[in-house]
Amino acid sequence: MTVLLEMRNIHKTYPNGTIANRGVHLEVHEGEIHALVGENGAGKSTLMKILFGLEAPTSGEVYYKGSPVHFQGPRDAIKHGLGMVHQHFMLASSLTVSENIVLGDEPRKGPFGLFRDRGKEIQDIQSLVDRFGLKLDPNAVVEYISVGQKQRVEIMKVLYRGAKLIILDEPTAVLTPQETDELFDSLKTLVAQKYTIIFITHKLREVMEISNRITVLKAGQTIHTMLTKDTNKEEISRLMVGRDVLLRVEKKEQVLKETVLELRDVHANDAKGFPMLKDVSLAIRGGEIFGIAGVEGNGQRELVEVITGLIGATGGQVLYFNENILGKSIGQIRNMKIAHIPEDRQTTGACLTSTIEENLILDVYDHPEFRFGPFLRKKKLKEFAKVMMTTFDVRAASEETLAGSLSGGNLQKVVIAREIAKNPKLIIASQPTRGVDIGAIESIHREIVKRRDQGAAVLLVSAELSEIMSLSDRIGVLYNGELVAILNNTDDLTEQEIGYYMLGIKKAEKEVVPRES
Amino acid sequence: MNHKRFLYLDVIGIAASIVLAVVVGFIIIMMVSDEPLQAISSFLLGPFSTPFNLSTVFNKAVPLIFTGLALAVVFQSNVFSMGAEGQLYVGGFTGALAAAYIPGLPVWIHLPVILLCALAGGAMFGAIPGFLKSKWNANEIVTTLMLNYVGIISTSYLVNNWFKDPGSGGFARMQYFEKNLLLRKISDSFPVHYGFFIALLSVVVISVMLYKTRLGYELRLVGKNEAFARYGGIKTKRLIIYSVMISGALAGLGGIVEILGVHGTYKDNFSANLGFDGIIIALLARNNPVAVVIAALFYAYLQVGGQIMQAESDVSRELAVIIQVLLVLFVSAQAVFNYFKQRAVLKHSQSHATKGGKKDHVA
Structure with a gap:
């Protein structure tokens, strides 16, 4: 196996103080499906952004095909044969599948390449479709195709640009089980043809099913890299979380009420x-x-x-x-x-630029016991916030900590604490x-x-x-x-x-x- | 990460901007002046040289505290009002009407009535863009800028045509108010008028309002994340109207205090950009009510320094304006702070990384 990509000792600190990577190592072999797993906030996305030139690392080196590289941006990375399929699709919904695939890189003809060469476009795409068995109608308008097909368009986009190393960021998050199976079939076809895939996920079942090797990140550091066949779900989750977790939910016998x-x-x-x-x-x-x-x-x-x-x-x-x-x-x-845990805790469920306390008191601040006329009883509110943080195991320095600096899980605990407390x-x-x-x-x-x-x-x-x-x-x-x-x-x-x-x-x-x- | 931990970096950033602006100003002085040392020392030390000069700094800071406060409040609720100038004129005008045309009240009733009229005038005028925004989502930057013209020009029309004192000649003004209505000075040798204390009181009231009351919590929440506030059941549109009204009231109060403390009557065009300078003050103060006082005093110090420099050297006071402008430029450039922050955070993270140690890594 030849090493295709190596990221050594990557550190990244954002201007707002968030430390996303603190010494990450990643080694990807040619022709493998390499799963990058870790909890949210473990630094997976940041690492991939660094690889793709979207963020500059604070320190550390990237080696691609044995030589040090420093991509200036996505365009540069694509030129070197990298491709990224983002979790959220980046498609123009009113254009056709083929137009989306070639967008920005259209085959041209005529003087000074003034005109699009539609014949070659369709031909190119058809040959990709045939080669990788990705079922797609090049003339369908993206707006009307299914989510699974949209994802195939995204994959085609990177293949069309000649990518050899494809990064998939949480690709199954929006897919049905059937669509996931089809995606995995396509990935196997790609790997059979010497393509290399980095598969970012936190779904362990998929990791076990599809990957050859696994790198586990935790809190911005590489914990372990191992062969998939030598490990199991329990070990991975232990490495991710740091302890064994119960994946089954215990429920009591149901007692129905009104x-x-x-x-x-x-x-x-x-x-x-x-x-x-x-x-x-x-x-x-x-x-x-x-x-x-x-x-x-x-x-x-x-x-x-x-x-x-x-x-x-x-x-x-x-x-x-x-x-x-x-x-x-x-x-x-x-x-x-009525409690409401909204789907988007970053914008609706919490106020990231406020403190944990200010997030927790949203329902109680105007209750008579927390007020004196128009004035807030600050001490009581602080006490309330402290109790909530202990009860719901919100891990933070204090109730004055900004909500935006919490990890996804901790922030969600704040939301749930507030909603359940009533x-x-x-x-x-x-x-x-x-x-x-x-x-x-x-x-x-x-x-x-x-x-x-x-x-x-x-x-x-x-x-x-x-x-x-x-x-x-x-x-x-x-x-x-x-x-x-x-x-x-x-x-x-x-x-x-x-x-x-x-x-x-x-x-x-x-x-x-x-x-x- | 505790939100207070990096506050000092913000302060360092602002201080660095100030130093940078002043240094650039000095370089320009060196280039244009034959007596640069004289100019620089007049500029820097002049405001402190006599009690009178120092009192001028305070008096100039008073209206800036009001307009800075007015804008800090709306900015905290994420409404980008540019309307303090118009509100200051309208509030000043309604207050002045009460001062000039309500006869026969004892001072201790009349003065509060005047202040209330100014508050009400500013608040009502300020409510208009808030109403337009919450009802039809009209962009407040455009409406407040346009309404400034409405406020400035209509008060100017009224004082020129309806309420002009016949004896005022070229510069239109109302009749002079009764002497006992005017704000007194601390002393003849240090003539800071009592408006400064009204300003400090306003700062205290607004601080308490923002950080200790239900209204303040809701207002700041709407400013930080409107979707979250709405989800929490806060009536966001109503709050935006409250916020612009409070802001208008403060600007109006600033207008009448300036009139009662400095001018003695309503004079046409008395403000000269106090409302716009307030934007800079709020920016420098990062919308913090207490910091508004410091920012306003500093800003007034620059203005007075410029005037003294003009009087005592061959450099004109426009240079002080250049320094002010540079200051705004540097302070608004977030990059300056971010640079300092990044460096501190980096150090922090590196010390952590070496402590944590690296985990093994299998090829």
Whole structure:
């Protein structure tokens, strides 16, 4: 095996004081799939940005094909045969697949290359499609193709530019199980043809399935590099977190209570006025976790925002203990013991430039016990914040620490502490463990299940099917704004089965939602 | 990381900008002046040379504290108001009307009434762009800049045509107020008017408001992250209106204090950019109410130094303006701070890395 890429002793400190890398080593062999794993905030993304020339390292060297390199930017890196597929797609949605692939690097003809050579373009792309077995219609408009296909376009983009080393940043985060399988097939085809792949992820199942070697990062340092066949999930997670973690969630026998939340024929539009929720009806009872599965962008966000009052509905009713809460203000809804863990904690769930304390007191600062007229009782609030930090194991120097300097998991604990502390009867949890390390995932799951066991109703929205399946009592699948199925989460329910509903291949008979049983 | 740990770096950064601006200013003085040492010493030491000069620094700082405070408040709520100038005129004008045309009140009632009228005038005028922003999302930079013209020119029209004292001649002004309404001086040898204490009181009130009250918490939250504030149930649009009203009230108060402390009546064009200088003050002070006092005093010191330099040497006071401008340039260039911060953080991280040690690494 020849060493294709070596990164030695990489350090990176951002101007805001965040230390992302403190001595990372990475060695990638030609023709392998190298998994780069680590909790969020372990420094994976920063390392790849440095490799790709998007960030300059504070110190350290990069060797590519044996010689030291220092890429000035993505363009430079691409010229040397590197390619990066970002977690968030960077495609022009109104252009066709082929236009997206060649964008900025079009084959040209005519005097001074004034005109695009469409014939050669289609020919080039077709030959790539044939060579790697990536099924794509070059003339399809990107807006209308599926997420899996969009990802293939991204991969084609880097192949077209002649990349030999391809970096995939959390590529499966947005894919259904079927699409993930197809992606893995494509990756195997690529590796068979001497391409090299760096696969960034925190999903251990995928690491075991696809990679040849694994490098584990933790807190900005390389912990270990090993052969995949010599290790197992438990060892990797121990290296990532520093201890063995329980990957199973223990749930008590279900005790159902009265109906807490009921949606009747709810319709809603997104910000552009495009209908995103169609005729959604469901009922959740106390002591129940209702999971919402679905490929992202199929109405999950609107569902959560309608219930929490952030957007209005265009039709239907949202009943909370039989009271219609549509039209109530966000503040009123928050005061009705409804907790909302929003999907985006960086912008909505927390204020990064405020202190932990200021984030924690959001619901209590105007309660009479924390106020004296218009004045805040600062001491009491501080005390409150301290207690919350201990109770929910938020690890930070003090309550005065800026929320923005916390790791993903710790920040999410702040959000959850605030939301759970009001003893909610209904918990709306949207992507509660996205970008959170395994240790924190475990404690967040335990908290949600604990609340269910105590009789709260939980609406759990997650792009992680495994999370939905391990926590939920019942599962609803959103496809294209419709609730296409409501399934009991029995032992014989498989990911594949749900996947079919998520892709819109299968649709359940419109069932009458049981109101009272 | 504790947010206080790197605060001193901010201070060092600002200090470095100041030194840099002054050094560049001196280099220019060296080039243009035949007596550079005289010029520099007048500029730097002149403001301290007599109690009178020093009192001028304080008096000049007073309106700057008000406008700086006014802008610090709106900036903290993430509204980029440029409207302090217009609000200062309108507030000053409404206050002056109360001073000149409400007869027969005892001073201890009349003076608070005047101040309240100024506060109200500034607040009402300040509310307009806030209302436009929250109702139709009108860009506040544009609306406040335009409304400045409305405020400045309409008050000018009113004082020239309706409320002009017949004896005022070329420079339109209202009739002089009764002497007992004017703000007194500390002493004849150190004639700082009591407006300085009103300014300090305002700083205390605003600090308490921002950091110790429910309103302040909500206001700062809206400024830092509007989506988060909204998600938390805070009525963000209403708060933005409150914030611009508080800002307008402060600017208006600054106007009337300047009138009562310095001019003795409402004079056309009395402000000369106090509202715009307030933007620089807020910028220098990083929107911190207490730092506003220091920034305003420093800014006034530069102005007075420039005047003394002009009187005592062959360098004109425009040079002080150059230094002010450079200062704004350096302070707004975040890169200066970031450079210092990065270096300190780097040292911090390197010491950590060597302590932590490297883990083994398998090829």
